Each structure stands twice: as structure tokens, then as C-alpha cells.
Amino acid sequence: MNLPEEIEVAAKQSYPVYLGAALEELGDYLQSLPDKIQHILVISHKKVSDLYLERLVKGLEDYRVDLLTVPEGEEEKSLERLSRLTTAALDCGADRKTLVIALGGGVIGDLAGFFASAFMRGIRFLQVPTTLLAQVDSSIGGKVAVNHPAGKNILGAFYPPLAVWTDFSTLNSLPWNEVENGLAESIKHALIDDEDLFAFFETQADSIRQRDPAIWREMVTRSTSIKIRIVSQDEREQGIRRLLNLGHTFGHALETEMNYRGVTHGQGVSIGIVAASYLANAKGSLTLTEVERIKQLLQRYDLPTSIQKQDPQTLLRRMQTDKKNQGGRKILVLPQGIGQAVVSEDCTDEEILAAWHKIIVENN
Template sequence: MSLAEWQKIEVRADRSYPVFLGAPLQELGEYLHSQMDDVEHILIITHHSVADLYFDRLMEGLQDYRVNLFKIPAGEEGKSLERLSQLTTSALRYGADRKTLVIALGGGVIGDLAGFFASVFMRGIRLIQVPTTLLAQVDSSIGGKVAVNHPAGKNILGSFYPPQAVWTDFTTLESLPWGEVENGLAESIKHAIIADSDLFEFFEKQEQSIKQRDPSVWREMVARSSAVKVRIVSQDEREQGVRALLNLGHSFGHALETEMNYRGVTHGQGVSIGLLAAAYLANAKGFITLDEVDRVKHLLITFGLPTVIKGQDSQALLQGMKTDKKNQGGRKILILPKGIGQAVVSKECTDPEILAAWDQVISSDDEVES
């Protein structure tokens, strides 16, 4: 396949960039030769397990470059200032300079860390996102948001730093554990709720094909979900308006992840619980019917995503939401579904309303619905 034959979606922004779909890892080198004739040094940032699976394939096309590999352990703990410092020290030891190209090979954590490093190293060097998880392919690799965590909250330290390109090889999804698939499904379902009711119905109708990893269905799922993200980011690159809608479920989910110190709940699980909490809150505000809330809940359960969390303190979670980056002037700004296929920014949610939504998804029972 040639460059012209791969499916491509263009992100229209201050600096536009392509999202390639179904592009083989081993052919990234051909693209680099055609687009960046001054690159000599490449720094690949990835996880140990991802390197074992995909580094050799990626290197097939990078033989003409001086390549160094930086591997970090899996988990949100990798997105820290300490890890950023270690990465900077290693990059300097490798001889990285302003013409070095960073390749983020992995999921959302790698994309965030590598992207943030690229944005600040020598005031900014070039970046290619090579997402290998469903979550990264449909969501986190697109849009230019990069960040590291802080004890006060998730992604508190970050920037908008678009890549030169997003290089998506669907075959990397074949080895993905189902738990990682669920992370991506949560984000894809979120895209459907906020902007594409037909995509929501697609998930309802294609349950078995998705679970069975039908390649054609997965390609359509990734392409349609990615298209939602691209369309919204192209309208509002720096989250001054419509892009905020992509945070549906995240104010709740990030508070939960932070409260649990990123242990015992994945990002996708946090988003899943957050989607349902936001739906309950939206119902209380008159934006969505109970039947629609039930559809959201049923779809999440269908794919094994959690809809309740055990033994959490709603007051503590409410407190954790105070550090959300969308908040303004001490007011909590929340994204709520408006039916299925639309969402709104709500600046009028009271603490009692938010607490009531939390209480709907917190269980003290031994059995937790999933």
C-alpha cells in the first residue's frame, strides 16, 4: 500500500496534521523520508511490553536513522515529573537536539508523557504519535493534549502540542487484552453520546462482532470514533468552546482516579462510571430521559464496563472535582449529555446535585455491578 492509499483524516487546526488509519508500522520510515528530510535522530518512547511486540516492526522502516529507545513501566505512575526528568537526562545522553524526532509508541500514558516531553525539551521538538491501544487510536493520540500528573490531580501539568502526524496500525489491536479494549470502548461510547447517535446504535447492534474482534467492524468503529474526535478538535483546538464536550464523564472519572491514586481503576473504568454519573445528573437537570440513562447504562454493562464503584466517599470525590481544569471562578463546569448524540456545558450544577449523582454510582455492597 502507498501513502495515497491509506485512509487519512486531516485535523484542521493552527497547524494541521494527518491521522493515518490502517498504516503499517514498518512503513512509517517511508513517510518520514517523504516529509522530514532533516531528521537524523529519533527517540522512541514506549513501554517494555509494547517494545517487545512492535519495536522490531517499527525499526524495519527506520534503518537510515540513529534511533534510541526509552522504555518506562506501564501505569499512570509513569506520567510524573520524576519520569520526565529521567527522560530528559537520557535524551541528553543520547545526543538529542532540536532536530530530534520523538515517536510515542504505545497508549495514552506514553502519548501524554512523550508528547509533554517533546513540547518542553529545548522549547519544543517534533512528535509523531503511534497509538497501539484502542483508547489511544480513537481518542488520546488526536488533538494535541499532552500532560503529566501531579499529586493534586490528573493532567494538571500539560500543554497543547499537536503531533506532525498520527500513525495508526490496526494490527496492534490484535494483541490487546480485553481490559485495554474496555478503556477504548469507554471513550468511543463517549464520542457516540456527545456527537453521533448513529454510532451509539452501531455499538448496540454490533455487540457480538465487537466482542469477537471482527476486523472490519473494528476498523469501522475506530474510523467513526476517530472522526468524531477529529471533527470536534478541528473546530476548537484549544478547548475554548465545543472541544470541552469531549470531557463528558471525565470530571467524575478523573476525580475517582485521583482519589484511588490510580490503583484499582483504569482510565476507561473511571470514564465509564463518570459517563453514568453524568447521565444521572443530566436526568436531574432535565436534559436526558430515564430511558436514555438506561440505554447508556445497558451499553456500558454489555461491554463489561463498570457502572458502580465500591466503598467510595462522595464528599471526598466532590472535593477532588474542585481541581478540574474546566472550573471557573470556583464554579464546577460539567459536561452533561443532552439526549444521546448531543451534550452541553453546564455551569449551574450544585454540590448537592453532584453528590446525588455520585451516590447513584457508589455501592457499599459486597457485589459491584459490572
């Protein structure tokens, strides 16, 4: 047996993250818990459960296991879906002792986690992330949510899981466009916290693109460790955790303006990182050589560093409604060299507009 690496997330209610765990061995872990479990509800997409449920339930023979599948897509993170899950869970005889297992990417993790936080005032849940984004980012940090017509993740909670059970082998079936979403976040982690990891992304680009298992193991472990380190210091996003928003204020403006079509979240973050880098250059915390280095790295993974046919003024207005803003001021994260970042509250609209201009290419 290949023992997983265990890293504790320090929080009001701490929990372990098992990196390199095997799906089949989850049952052994559950057996070791003091509070016994009888009933398990696995929440997943059909596609993901077709791929991985059989392996997961191999270790769960001692439990009564029910599977609830949810259709794909961000729009399924909704109150309607929550209500349907509740009905289906009650039909399966779920009660306050039931354990919810979220088997999937960030959509499943956020939805199943929010369901677990509310069902009978809160039941236990465990994250089994199967996308790169979920492994390095969304399964860590305790945020769970559903969307509302007024905005993304408007209804949510901090609801730490019992544990995060990360089996790297589930990433083998992930399509490359989904890999890109996770890579954008992983590169962001390196840029804000770890210059060595940034250099690793530069030197190992070919191996990463070829999905070399040892290199992926290292990439996921190092990237996840950064997220764990940051959220362990600031569970409620009052300070250092805000650094994780690098690229997101620009990226969200772009995603909303394009109606979530034509640009994926990872692409939005990638372009957002470049815009933030130009802004950091204007503020004197990043050299142009470093901006170029960041762009080149993103391009090596086919992540975009510019966008066509957008109006900077409209995008600036979109940034006005970002939920991270405070008292009308735009809160932006700016790289400070490679491997560090700062939260800036004093960027002027002119400076932000200039950054947008840098990444928008005219389409003649």
C-alpha cells in the same frame, strides 16, 4: 499496499492522522517530508517495543534509530523521568533535528510528547498509538503532559505532533481491561456526537467483543473522526472541546477518592457517564428510557454502571477541586438525548448529590 485513510486535524499547526497505516511503511512517509530527518528516538515501554519495534524499524533503515524504554505506569509521567530521558537522549547524540516517535499508549504519548516539546526548546515528534485509548483519544488533540505530586497533567503543553500513524493491528495484543479504557471513551464520543455510532456499539457488541478486524477498523475510524472533528473546531478547549469531559468530572472524583486503586480510568468514566445521565434526566434533557439505554450499552462491554460503599458527600467535595471548574462553579457535561451533549454551569450541589446517590449501591 493498503493505503491508510488520511484525516487532517485543523489546528494552529495542522497535522495528518493516518488511520489503518502499517508500522513498516512509516519510513516511506518520513521520506516524503521536505525537512530531512537523520536521527530518530523511539520512546516506548519494553513490552510494547518487544512486540512492535522490529516492524517499525523495517521501514527506518535509512535513519539512525535509538530506542529509549520507560517503565510502565502512570507514575512514569514525571519530571524525574523527563530528566532521565534528557540525559539518555543526549547520550544518543540527539539534537534539534532529532525526531521523537512515541510508540505506545497514552502514558508514552503524553510523556514523549512533553519531552519533545521541551528538549532544546522543541523538536519534532510523531505519535504511533498502540492502545485503543491512545488511537481514539490521547494521540489526537495535541495535549502532552507529565504529572506533579499536586495533580495529574499539571505540567503540560499544547504541542501538536508531526503526524499520527495509527496501525490497527497493534490492538490485537491489547488485554481486554485496556480495551475497556478505550471503549469507555469511544462510547462517550458516540454519546456526545453521533447517535448512529451509539447504535453501532449496540448492534455490533458481539463482533466488537470478538475483535472482528473489519468492525474494529470501523469503530476506531468513526470514533477517532469524532475526536478530530471536535478538536479541529476548538484546539484550546474554550468551547465545544469541553464536551469531551462527559463523565470525567464524576469519574475523576471517584478515581481520586479510591486512590487510583480498585477503579480503572475507563471504569471511572463509565460510572461518571451514568451519573451525568441521571443528572441530565433530573434537568430534563434525557429520558429515563435513554438513561437505561446508556447503562445497558456500557454493561454489554462489562463496564460498571454503579459503585459500592462510597459516600456521596465526600465525592461531591472531591469534585470541588476539579481543574475544569470556574469561579467555584462546577462545570458538568450532560447528555442531551443520545448523540448530543451540553456544557452545564448551573447544576446545584443537591442535584449532583442526587446523581451520586443513584449510582452508589448500598452494601448490606
